Every structure is written in C-alpha cells, then in structure tokens.
Amino acid sequence: MDVMVWELVGLGLILVAILGLNGKALTRRKGSRPKLVYSRERQAERRDPTIDQLQKVMQASFTKRRIMNGSEYGLFRLVEKELPQINGGYRVFAQTCLGEIIGSKDSEAHACINSKRVDILIIGNTGEPLAAIEYQGSGHYQGNAAVRDAVKKEALRRAGVRYVEIFESYTDETVRQLLRDALRPAPQTAATSPAA
Structure with a gap:
C-alpha cells in the first residue's frame, strides 16, 4: 500500500512539473472546479517590487549630486583633520541617515526620524555613533528647519548621541x-544605595 501512495505522489509531481513547463499552473477557488491559469499571470501577482525598481532605474538617467555645499565640506575637512x-x-561620515544610527521600539517615532540626516556623524572605534554635527549656515533657518532640527536633536539626545x-x-x-x-566621556555618576 505504501508503494501505491508514493507512486501517486510521484505522478502528481510529474503532472505539476509538466503543467509548469507548459506555462500553466493549476489553481482552484473554493467551491469551484480547477481551472488553468497561465503562470505569467500568477507571477505578475507575486512580482517582487525590486524588479519594478530595477526596470525603472534602467530606463532613467542619473547624474551625480554633491552631498555637501562648500561651507559644509570645509567643516567636514576641519573635523576630519581634528579627529586624529x-x-x-574616531571616524567621520557625511550626510548620515538617522534611521541607520538610532532605533526605537516605537515604529511611528522611528518613522519620524528615519529619513532625516545629520550633516556630519562621528563614530567611535567600535562603530557606535558618538556625536552628530549640524552646520547652521546663513540660509539654514528657512521654512520648518528649526522644527526639523528639534526633532533630530531630541531623538539623538534620547539615544545618547551628542548633538553639536x-x-x-x-x-x-x-x-x-x-x-x-x-x-569627552560623560561623567560617571556614583550609584547611591537606598537608605537602610
């Protein structure tokens, strides 16, 4: 009896393979008879969005963009020269996304900072973010820039990253x-024991 079961399973697998090779797959809706659907249609339903992204990128043209203006770059070079x-x-990075350097269990709060960037980030020798530097040039405070900076500053403070x-x-x-x-390392506070 076990041999017959395995033979039926084997035949079923062969049937599925043949249908798949012909570009068709067997689907069944609840309460209806099985119907054949072309596998291209099924693949379109399950299409990976990165395939669409690749096609769009392949059809577009791109140009280089500077990640810093001249004043920001001058500051970056000064920081880079001073760190040794x-x-x-220490290591220094430019235009670093906050969502990559700090996290939150609150997904809505994390979404508020995820795409915001800091001008310059300094990390320690273990890769941990230590200080975020924001350059405030003459044209900085336009629109809601002060509120955006306040959001970044508070998130960084809560994560233990200094904001400069x-x-x-x-x-x-x-x-x-x-x-x-x-x-400079933060001063250590002495632990106090509860009164007896």
Whole structure:
C-alpha cells in the first residue's frame, strides 16, 4: 500500500512539473472546479517590487549630486583633520541617515526620524555613533528647519548621541573646542544605595 501512495505522489509531481513547463499552473477557488491559469499571470501577482525598481532605474538617467555645499565640506575637512589629534580612533561620515544610527521600539517615532540626516556623524572605534554635527549656515533657518532640527536633536539626545551645532560665524578654534567637548566621556555618576 505504501508503494501505491508514493507512486501517486510521484505522478502528481510529474503532472505539476509538466503543467509548469507548459506555462500553466493549476489553481482552484473554493467551491469551484480547477481551472488553468497561465503562470505569467500568477507571477505578475507575486512580482517582487525590486524588479519594478530595477526596470525603472534602467530606463532613467542619473547624474551625480554633491552631498555637501562648500561651507559644509570645509567643516567636514576641519573635523576630519581634528579627529586624529583627539586620538580616540574616531571616524567621520557625511550626510548620515538617522534611521541607520538610532532605533526605537516605537515604529511611528522611528518613522519620524528615519529619513532625516545629520550633516556630519562621528563614530567611535567600535562603530557606535558618538556625536552628530549640524552646520547652521546663513540660509539654514528657512521654512520648518528649526522644527526639523528639534526633532533630530531630541531623538539623538534620547539615544545618547551628542548633538553639536556649528554656526558659520564660529572660528576654527571654536569648532575644535566643541569637538573636544563633545567627544569627552560623560561623567560617571556614583550609584547611591537606598537608605537602610
């Protein structure tokens, strides 16, 4: 009896393979007889959205875009040059997405910061984000920029990442001092024991 069951299973698999090779698949709706549907139609229903993305990208043209303006790039270079002097194994990144460096169990809160970026990010030698630097140039506070910055600042504060604002009027030495202050380890508070 077991041999007959396996033979029927084998025949069923062969039938499915033959139908698949002919570009057709067997589907059945509840309460109806089986009907043949072309596999292309079924594939379209299950189509991976990244295939559509690839097709759109292949049909479009793209150009390079600068990720920083001249003033931001000047600040980036200053930070990049100063970090080895602080000697902590730090690395610097430009235009980093907050959703990649901080997280939240609250998906709605995370969605609020997911696509926001910081101008410059400093990470430690373990890859952990330590400080986010925002350059505030002359044209920065337009529209709702102050509110956007407040959202970033609060999310970073809650995640334990320092937020440093650099204004265009700051001297190089002021920027260097702000960097040293931001990368100084936070003071440890002594644990207090409950009163007996």
